[in-house]
Amino acid sequence: MIKSFHPPLRTLMGPGPSDVHPRVLAAMARPTIGHLDPAFIGMMDEIKQLLQYALRTDNPLTMPVSAPGSAGMEACFVNLVEPGDKVIVCQNGVFGGRMKENVERFGGVALMVEDVWGTAVSVDKVRALMEQHDDIKILAFVHAETSTGVCSDAQALCRLARDYGCLTVVDAVTSLGGIQLEVDQWGIDALYSGTQKCLSAPPGISPVTFSERALSKVGKRTNRIPSWFLDKTLVMGYWGEGQQRAYHHTAPVNALYGLHEALVMLQEEGIENAWQRHALHHQALRDGLEAMGLKMSVAADIRLPQLNSVSIPEGVREAEVRGHLLDAYGLEIGAGLGALAGKVWRIGLMGTSCTRRHVMLCLDALENTLIEQGADVASGRAAVAAAAVYAGAK
Amino acid sequence: MIKSFHPPLRTLMGPGPSDVHPRVLAAMARPTIGHLDPAFIGMMDEIKQLLQYALRTDNPLTMPVSAPGSAGMEACFVNLVEPGDKVIVCQNGVFGGRMKENVERFGGVALMVEDVWGTAVSVDKVRALMEQHDDIKILAFVHAETSTGVCSDAQALCRLARDYGCLTVVDAVTSLGGIQLEVDQWGIDALYSGTQKCLSAPPGISPVTFSERALSKVGKRTNRIPSWFLDKTLVMGYWGEGQQRAYHHTAPVNALYGLHEALVMLQEEGIENAWQRHALHHQALRDGLEAMGLKMSVAADIRLPQLNSVSIPEGVREAEVRGHLLDAYGLEIGAGLGALAGKVWRIGLMGTSCTRRHVMLCLDALENTLIEQGADVASGRAAVAAAAVYAGAK
Numbered sequence: 203m204i205k206s207f208h209p210p211l212r213t214l215m216g217p218g219p220s221d222v223h224p225r226v227l228a229a230m231a232r233p234t235i236g237h238l239d240p241a242f243i244g245m246m247d248e249i250k251q252l253l254q255y256a257l258r259t260d261n262p263l264t265m266p267v268s269a270p271g272s273a274g275m276e277a278c279f280v281n282l283v284e285p286g287d288k289v290i291v292c293q294n295g296v297f298g299g300r301m302k303e304n305v306e307r308f309g310g311v312a313l314m315v316e317d318v319w320g321t322a323v324s325v326d327k328v329r330a331l332m333e334q335h336d337d338i339k340i341l342a343f344v345h346a347e348t349s350t351g352v353c354s355d356a357q358a359l360c361r362l363a364r365d366y367g368c369l370t371v372v373d374a375v376t377s378l379g380g381i382q383l384e385v386d387q388w389g390i391d392a393l394y395s396g397t398q399k400c401l402s403a404p405p406g407i408s409p410v411t412f413s414e415r416a417l418s419k420v421g422k423r424t425n426r427i428p429s430w431f432l433d434k435t436l437v438m439g440y441w442g443e444g445q446q447r448a449y450h451h452t453a454p455v456n457a458l459y460g461l462h463e464a465l466v467m468l469q470e471e472g473i474e475n476a477w478q479r480h481a482l483h484h485q486a487l488r489d490g491l492e493a494m495g496l497k498m499s500v501a502a503d504i505r506l507p508q509l510n511s512v513s514i515p516e517g518v519r520e521a522e523v524r525g526h527l528l529d530a531y532g533l534e535i536g537a538g539l540g541a542l543a544g545k546v547w548r549i550g551l552m553g554t555s556c557t558r559r560h561v562m563l564c565l566d567a568l569e570n571t572l573i574e575q576g577a578d579v580a581s582g583r584a585a586v587a588a589a590a591v592y593a594g595a596k
Numbered sequence: 597m598i599k600s601f602h603p604p605l606r607t608l609m610g611p612g613p614s615d616v617h618p619r620v621l622a623a624m625a626r627p628t629i630g631h632l633d634p635a636f637i638g639m640m641d642e643i644k645q646l647l648q649y650a651l652r653t654d655n656p657l658t659m660p661v662s663a664p665g666s667a668g669m670e671a672c673f674v675n676l677v678e679p680g681d682k683v684i685v686c687q688n689g690v691f692g693g694r695m696k697e698n699v700e701r702f703g704g705v706a707l708m709v710e711d712v713w714g715t716a717v718s719v720d721k722v723r724a725l726m727e728q729h730d731d732i733k734i735l736a737f738v739h740a741e742t743s744t745g746v747c748s749d750a751q752a753l754c755r756l757a758r759d760y761g762c763l764t765v766v767d768a769v770t771s772l773g774g775i776q777l778e779v780d781q782w783g784i785d786a787l788y789s790g791t792q793k794c795l796s797a798p799p800g801i802s803p804v805t806f807s808e809r810a811l812s813k814v815g816k817r818t819n820r821i822p823s824w825f826l827d828k829t830l831v832m833g834y835w836g837e838g839q840q841r842a843y844h845h846t847a848p849v850n851a852l853y854g855l856h857e858a859l860v861m862l863q864e865e866g867i868e869n870a871w872q873r874h875a876l877h878h879q880a881l882r883d884g885l886e887a888m889g890l891k892m893s894v895a896a897d898i899r900l901p902q903l904n905s906v907s908i909p910e911g912v913r914e915a916e917v918r919g920h921l922l923d924a925y926g927l928e929i930g931a932g933l934g935a936l937a938g939k940v941w942r943i944g945l946m947g948t949s950c951t952r953r954h955v956m957l958c959l960d961a962l963e964n965t966l967i968e969q970g971a972d973v974a975s976g977r978a979a980v981a982a983a984a985v986y987a988g989a990k
Contacts, residue, residue: 204646204863206619207639207856209629219849222628225600230850231625234616234798235603236928245601252598268800269663272845273825280823303824398846404628406662406800406848428822429674430697431667449933451666452792454800455613456624457851462601469598534630539843 212528213555215564216536217348217509218376219398219405220552222460226403229463230456237453245462246441246453252465253409256378256401256473257393259385263434264411265441266461267394268454271375274394274408276304277432278371279342281412281420282392285309287339290331290368292323292359296349296539297373301342308428313338319541320511322504323354325362332366339419340369346377348399349539351500351511351548353381360388369416375399378409379468380480380508380552391416397457400480400508402553403464406457464553480507483556486591487549490565493587494572494579499546508556510549511542518577520544526574531567561588606922607949609958610930611742611903612770613792613799614946616854620797623857624850631847639856640835640847646859647803650772650795650867651787653779657828658805659835660855661788662848665769668788668802670698671826672765673736675806675814676786679703681733684725684762686717686753690743690933691767695736702822707732713935714905716898717748719756726760733813734763740771742793743933745894745905745942747775754782763810769793772803773862774874774902774946785810791851794874794902796947797858800851858947874901877950880985881943884959887981888966888973893940902950904943905936912971914938920968925961955982 214221235242253264267274279301283289287310291301294317305312313335315327323343332338341363345356356372363370369391377383379400385393391413398405412420412434420427420434427433431451439448468476484507488498491512499511514520520537524547527533536548549564565584572579608615629636647658661668673695677683681704685695688711699706707729709721717737726732735757739750750766757764763785771777773794779787785807792799806814806828814821814828821827825845833842862870878901882892885906893905908914914931918941921927930942943958959978966973 204642204860206623206860207626207642207853209626209639209853210633210635211627212629212633214628214630216630218846219628219630222850227625227627227850229600231621232601232603233605233621234608234613234792235606236608236610236613237799239604239606239922239928241604245603248598248601269667269825270845270848273663273667276823276825300824307820307822307824396846398628398849404848404850405631405846406851426701428701429670430694430701431663431670451664452612452790452799454664454798454848454851455792456616456621456798456854457800457848459601459603460850466598466600528633534633 211532213533213560213563215550215555215560216534217548217550218396218552220402220550220555222402222404223467223554225467226460226463230404230460232459234455237455238447238449242455243447245458249458249462249465252469256465256468257383257385257411258387259411261385261411261413263417263438266458267408267410268451269408270406271394271396271408273432274410275300275373277410277434278392278394279304280308280429280432281427281434282340282369282371282416283308283310284423284425286311288313288335288337289340289342290315290328290338292328292343294321294323294350294352295319295344295347297344297347320350320352320500322352323359325355325358328359329362332362338366338368340371342371344373345383346374346381346506346509348376348509350542351506351509352504353506357388360390364389369419376506376509379476381506382477385411397461397464400553401464401468403460404457406454407461480551480556482595483551483558483561484510486588487551487561487564489591490561490584490588493583494569496579508550508552510551511546512549513546515577518572518575520547523571523575526571527567533563533567558592605926607927607954607957609944609949609954610928611942611944612790612946614796614944614949616796616798617861617948619861620854620857624798624854626853628849631849632841632843636849637841643852643856643859646863650859650862651777651779651805652781653805655779655805655807657811657832660852661802661804662845663802664800665788665790665802667826668804669694669767671804671828672786672788673698674702674823674826675821675828676734676763676765676810677702677704678817678819680705682707682729682731683734683736684709684722684732686722686737688715688717688744688746689713689738689741691738691741714744714746714894716746717753719749719752722753723756726756732760732762734765736765738767739777740768740775740900740903742770742903744936745900745903746898747900751782754784758783763813770900770903773870775900776871779805791855791858794947795858795862797855798851800848801855874945874950876989877945877952877955878904880982881945881955881958883985884955884978884982887977888963890973902944902946904945905940906943907940909971912966912969914941917965917969920965921961927957927961952986
């Protein structure tokens, strides 16, 4: 007989999920009600408003897809890409590659702009490719690359796309709530995000937003969208305006309770305050890591505060370090992915996991673990350096 | 400022979601851990085992899709249907129509077998169509039609499909946990279900299982599966065997805690005992409704115990009745869908909502509401009739 599952106590400082606040966990446990209950419809409207606030957009099509970020990505591409469409896909980490897969599976032609993992998307390369082709339909890129910790210049890329008359699809899974993100001001056309990064709700839901321009392209399609579940023209019958909602699918009621509560907390803090909080704790973590003798692997001007890639010193048995952090401290940090496997750790400071407590725990645990392994790191300096940042911020 | 959401207290006796047990709600609120945490991987293995138990199958590809039942449906069709494939789709309610949409969006040719809403799929009509075509690849049907309350003969349909050398795709959203369902014994090839019906976990997850025959068809595809998120050949890298799981998408951690607990409870009760419980309370509800003077709208031999379609008496203002039940009793029952809108109510007795308390509350609330509206129903007889069933069952 299999028994009830009780998770071990963890502190989540990997690439997501981040720690979920007790307020959000409590919301998840509220009694399930019907997905067509008038009270639930009212809560859906609030989620839309809260997402519009967090994404800085007035787009009427702003809603959570009832599935993880990967499905949010698919929702953008399956609706917008028609067979034969040329799509520029920027790849500077894992998730650009996944975008390419999406474009090709829906019959599009992916024109790749490749940059070294750990660097930003080159706006110049994108411009050069747009000059070569006069029929690019979509520019797709990742704002905050979760696999490397790099921020690309979403504003410049969106301006470029407008100049050349194409739509943008932006992966904002890790950026939403952690760094500035301006859907309307930057002119983003389609965007998907996740709940388990800087919003700190449990994973499983993907906020998306489509501009009028994006909806117009969907409306002009001459062939059917190769998905029923993700067809935005159908989903909006359920998530649209008014009390008469057409049943499309059964919404994940309790997961939406959790997202609602996480968004209420973000609204209480204020989105700009949240961005500042991520910047502050990032500085403290960075100064602490550098005082220890470790090196940030991403250049300072393109670093994500919420996802810190740290170069693994030579000779360190990195999987052992992560295993020890998990076993002895209950602390999860992320391994490198793909080209960066074994070369970096990814330390998340996302949402509820972005506090002074998290920074100090991580510095202390990492320092002691590395010293136990005989690595060449300075002892006792990290905490002092981080504390100095907090003192200066007062 | 938008405030925290506190749902009203409801008793859920519609077509799903059903009431979620406090044990499952408590599981939903356990701290989120990483989707690659060894403890989480261990829990995933337990979910697979528990689903194999509930579905009566040894299929290694048995897992929960990280999205609602509609996505589980899509997972079956997007993997199995290749362009040009002929698929027999049986339609005797809303969900057969959705299957047709799926087949066509993935390039298949849907050959429809239509039966009147409220009747079962005709095995003879399916056989006749198989006789006419020698290249049918798949037979798709709904085991328990949630829109009408009808049970079709899954065993006979699967046997027929085997005789004619085609695969089966079975919608078991409402059947799993409520009535007999035998994946291996009946030879079902691909099946999807939902969590929010007779399993009584919150909505948002869709258990699926694929037989070796189904996997073999997927493996022989010559074109790419038009979905990345639902591509079973990729998902199984994460849900497959061993501790080295490839990251595919971030699993909905807390939703899976909830499903795990619901499946543990089903295992504790025993699946056959759960079927018997649904049969017993259905009898009590039926006898109560009939004693009141109401009529079941589905023939006795094809009625689903877990979803009771009741004919609405002439002159009754049915939306008012449902509104009054919700406002005065906190009781949700379902409206008719599609062709049955305004003609039937759908009263669910699913999972945690399938108890004597639910039956008695529903009979009492419905009787009083109808009498207040001046409808011609017998007073005081329903509870007596239901109680007699329970007395006889002892």
